[in-house]
Amino acid sequence: MKTKYFPELKDTVKYEGKDSKNPLSFKYYNPSRIIGEKTMAEHLRFSVAYWHTFMGTGTDMFGGTAFSRPWTQRNDPMDRAKDTMEAAFEFITKLGVQYYCFHDRDIAPEGTTFSESTKNLQQMVTMAKELQQATGIKLLWGTANLFGNSIYTQGAATNPDAHVFAHAAAQVKNAIDATHELGGENYVFWGGREGYETLLNTNLNQEQEQLARFLHMAVDYKKSIGFKGQFLIEPKPCEPMKHQYDSDAATTLSFLRAYDLFDDFKLNIEANHATLAGHTFEHELAVASAAGRLGSVDANRGDLLLGWDTDQFPTDIYSATLAMVIILKQNGLGSGGLNFDAKPRRASIDTVDLFHAHIGGMDTFTRGLLIAQKIIDDGLLDQFISTRYESFSDGFGKQIMAGGVTLEDAEKWIIDKGNPIPKSGRQEMLENILNDYLAMI
Numbered sequence: 045m046k047t048k049y050f051p052e053l054k055d056t057v058k059y060e061g062k063d064s065k066n067p068l069s070f071k072y073y074n075p076s077r078i079i080g081e082k083t084m085a086e087h088l089r090f091s092v093a094y095w096h097t098f099m100g101t102g103t104d105m106f107g108g109t110a111f112s113r114p115w116t117q118r119n120d121p122m123d124r125a126k127d128t129m130e131a132a133f134e135f136i137t138k139l140g141v142q143y144y145c146f147h148d149r150d151i152a153p154e155g156t157t158f159s160e161s162t163k164n165l166q167q168m169v170t171m172a173k174e175l176q177q178a179t180g181i182k183l184l185w186g187t188a189n190l191f192g193n194s195i196y197t198q199g200a201a202t203n204p205d206a207h208v209f210a211h212a213a214a215q216v217k218n219a220i221d222a223t224h225e226l227g228g229e230n231y232v233f234w235g236g237r238e239g240y241e242t243l244l245n246t247n248l249n250q251e252q253e254q255l256a257r258f259l260h261m262a263v264d265y266k267k268s269i270g271f272k273g274q275f276l277i278e279p280k281p282c283e284p285m286k287h288q289y290d291s292d293a294a295t296t297l298s299f300l301r302a303y304d305l306f307d308d309f310k311l312n313i314e315a316n317h318a319t320l321a322g323h324t325f326e327h328e329l330a331v332a333s334a335a336g337r338l339g340s341v342d343a344n345r346g347d348l349l350l351g352w353d354t355d356q357f358p359t360d361i362y363s364a365t366l367a368m369v370i371i372l373k374q375n376g377l378g379s380g381g382l383n384f385d386a387k388p389r390r391a392s393i394d395t396v397d398l399f400h401a402h403i404g405g406m407d408t409f410t411r412g413l414l415i416a417q418k419i420i421d422d423g424l425l426d427q428f429i430s431t432r433y434e435s436f437s438d439g440f441g442k443q444i445m446a447g448g449v450t451l452e453d454a455e456k457w458i459i460d461k462g463n464p465i466p467k468s469g470r471q472e473m474l475e476n477i478l479n480d481y482l483a484m485i
């Protein structure tokens with residue numbers, strides 16, 4: 045196995061079981077172990093995020109670069125891009141993950157003209173294709189960075205200037221081409237700058253119509269080139285914009301319905317975006333899944349004491365379990381996966397910290413999978429929910445749901461039957477049951 049950038053591991057990370065004291069081993073993730081009808085690897089479909097893991101510098105609002113990565117030492121931006129890609133494939137191979145995700149500007153530097161940027165991207169796509177073939181690593185999704193360049197300060201698709209809209213559209217065309225060329229299984233739209241700061245300069249209807257038009261153009265292009273990957277929208281409520289149009293799952297689903305885009309998109313739900321929106325991760329997953337539109341997950345976590353997107357690696361087994369229950373119940377994520385859109389803390393400066401971070405995230409979701417499978421197999425919690433609603437499956441409740449009951453009928457029925465008797469929701473008992481499952485693995 046090639047060792048150039050990550051000498052801390054000579055080989056791949058191994059499954060050693062939960063009693064192992066080796067921090068560079070998996071205690072739970074055993075990729076070929078069968079759970080239900082699939083292997084762990086097939087259930088979890090882990091992915092490494094190119095931007096945080098290979099481009100991240102540890103920068104925060106008060107300080108610049110804190111990480112000195114061996115793949116960022118050469119002066120020429122294309123040389124750096126090539127070293128970075130070599131490092132990426134070495135890392136992902138050693139971690140034993142099947143997928144990665146990127147923005148166009150992560151894998152290839154922006155040139156001074158649009159054509160130069162396109163040329164850089166094409167060159168890096170050629171290199172990625174060779175490395176994918178050599179390692180078997182696949183592209184979960186590609187996307188375009190429509191937020192970093194200052195031309196997008198007032199939006200990309202929602203910019204008041206059609207010239208900027210055209211630039212964003214041209215950039216997305218090339219990012220879809222790159223994703224298609226690399227056999228990407230999905231393509232993500234996260235509208236980082238698609239929102240507004242003040243109504244004093246904003247026409248809300250116009251901007252949302254522009255966004256819808258932009259997405260329709262992308263759907264038309266996808267069909268014209270025969271790209272079969274799933275289109276995904278990633279909701280987020282704020283940051284960088286104060287108000288973002290795709291602020292949470294429910295808002296995004298309504299937007300897709302209103303603009304005739306519902307069948308062409310699914311959602312990529314990110315844990316930290318959910319908490320920023322004032323929801324739980326599982327709420328956002330459940331809303332997307334209930335609409336048949338949960339396509340993929342950005343697996344990370346926020347910090348409830350901080351009001352910004354901290355993008356930490358997931359360590360919360362409780363939350364991962366609830367997420368995996370939802371994912372298993374919809375029979376998996378299809379072409380989606382669990383992408384670690386997460387970064388080590390500024391003080392975690394060594395390359396080995398990247399392994400610790402990913403190993404922790406992978407074991408957390410594996411534990412979630414094991415517990416979730418047990419919860420589903422036992423059926424105890426499901427049974428409680430179905431019993432709770434059983435008054436709607438026969439008698440008057442069934443007639444109500446069939447549409448055969450009027451308000452007058454309800455009045456007659458209530459006069460005849462009298463007042464309903466309140467029933468407990470048993471929340472504490474259910475929480476105790478969940479805790480018992482968490483302790484079993």
Ligand code: XUL
Binds near residue numbers: 234
């Ligand atoms: C930003 C974010 C992005 C998207 C892809 O908060 O999550 O990295 O996942 O553009």
Ligand code: CO
Binds near residue numbers: 314
């Ligand atoms: Co994300």
